Structure formats: C-alpha cells, structure tokens
Amino acid sequence: MARVVVDVMLKPEILDPQGQAVEGALARLGLAGVASVRQGKRFEIDLAGELDTATRAQLHELAGTLLSNPVIEDYSLRENVEDAS
Amino acid sequence: MARVVVDVMLKPEILDPQGQAVEGALARLGLAGVASVRQGKRFEIDLAGELDTATRAQLHELAGTLLSNPVIEDYSLRENVEDAS
Numbered sequence: 001m002a003r004v005v006v007d008v009m010l011k012p013e014i015l016d017p018q019g020q021a022v023e024g025a026l027a028r029l030g031l032a033g034v035a036s037v038r039q040g041k042r043f044e045i046d047l048a049g050e051l052d053t054a055t056r057a058q059l060h061e062l063a064g065t066l067l068s069n070p071v072i073e074d075y076s077l078r079e080n081v082e083d084a085s
Numbered sequence: 086m087a088r089v090v091v092d093v094m095l096k097p098e099i100l101d102p103q104g105q106a107v108e109g110a111l112a113r114l115g116l117a118g119v120a121s122v123r124q125g126k127r128f129e130i131d132l133a134g135e136l137d138t139a140t141r142a143q144l145h146e147l148a149g150t151l152l153s154n155p156v157i158e159d160y161s162l163r164e165n166v167e168d169a170s
Contacts, residue, residue: 001120007127008127009127009129019128019129022128022151022152025151026130026147026151029147029151030143031132031140031143031144031147032140033132033133033134033140034130034131034132034133035086035131035132035133036129036130036131037128037129037130037131038128038129039126039127039128039129040126040127040128040129041124041125041126041127042092042093042094042124042125042126042127043104043107043122043123043124043125044094044104044121044122044123044124044125045111045119045121045122046119046120046121046122047116047118047119047120048118048119048120049118055116055117055118058115058116059116062111062114062116066107066110066111066114067107
C-alpha cells in the first residue's frame, strides 16, 4: 500500500481571499506576528501495491490537471508520507 | 521567519463525498489500484520571528478551533516545512 499526498496551493502571485480571512481572524484572536496565511487543498491518495515509474508519471499528470488548475495553482506531490498529529 | 503548516482532514469515520468523487474520477481517468482518496485543507502560516512555547500552544489552540472543527476533523501541525514541488 502506497500513500501519496498531493498539496495544491494557489500560486504566490494569485490573491488568496480565504487565506487573508484566516490571517485576519488569527490576528484578531490574539496570535502575534502573523505575516501571511495561504489556504489550499490536500489530497491523501492510497494506492494498492507499490508505486512504479508509470504510476508515478500518471499521478503527476492527474495532479496537474484533475486535482489542480495549472493556471492559478501549483501542486506538490509527496510519497509515503506518515500521519502525524 | 517561521513557517507552520496545518493540515486539516476529516476524521476517518466521517464520510468524505469530495474524496469519493476524486477517487471515482481518478479511476475513470485510468489510474489503477486507487484504494481511497480523502480531501482536506492545508494552511500555510508564516510568522515573524521564531516560535516559542507560548506561540506554539496558541497555534495548537487555534488549529483545533478556528482552522478545524474538532467534532468532525483532525488537524496536524508541522513546523518549518520546506516547499517541495
């Protein structure tokens, strides 16, 4: 079983009103020194078996088209990430 | 400058229709062996200065209340995460 995590964030030059709202709320609730907050999406994909080169390429292709909008978003793909709370 | 990343995911026992829709789409688009997909939120918080114990405690408090709904969601908080694409 392989776990792949895809993080999708708005590109730095794209305005992020959700992140700005969170930034304002964190400051209002007393957190000092907040410089910036950006909000994005996280996908946890569990795959049967091990990752081979073809699957990896396919995942990158899908992360860049289905999971993110390449015009306004960047994705980052990590493999076999452990849960940590 | 400290960067804190908060990942918010639905608890495992909570149904995730968004994740299921992505799971169906990935399979339909030809990705084999998809066992499960969960979708959640990711917050990238940049703070001025270094993290001290009080700020860290405050961040956990806010991650568990403002950023996530503790009834249905779990959060995980990581410090000084590097960007990787």
